[in-house]
Amino acid sequence: MAVQVLIHIANEDPILAEMERLPGPADTCITALNPRARDNKDLRYLAPNVTQVIWPLSRVTFIEILPSSEEEKIVGFVRE
Numbered sequence: 001m002a003v004q005v006l007i008h009i010a011n012e013d014p015i016l017a018e019m020e021r022l023p024g025p026a027d028t029c030i031t032a033l034n035p036r037a038r039d040n041k042d043l044r045y046l047a048p049n050v051t052q053v054i055w056p057l058s059r060v061t062f063i064e065i066l067p068s069s070e071e072e073k074i075v076g077f078v079r080e
Helices: 069-073
Strands: 003-009 015-019 029-036 052-056 060-065
Touching: 003 029
Parallel strands: none
Antiparallel strands: 003 015, 003 060, 015 029, 029 052
């Protein structure tokens, strides 16, 4: 199952994408599926038909893991 992430690359706008697995401590690059801008528009520096991109981790500042629709339905304890 793919995880939806927001990838922050140095000196670029954040990229919304899916990842099959999160990077491990020994990984040197990441593979992003269906990369797009936050507003779901195509990235200006990629060809329109690109579905996978590999970035070196040296360019990645950090990766945000976005909640899935299943996780959003979970109701936690609320203090009143």
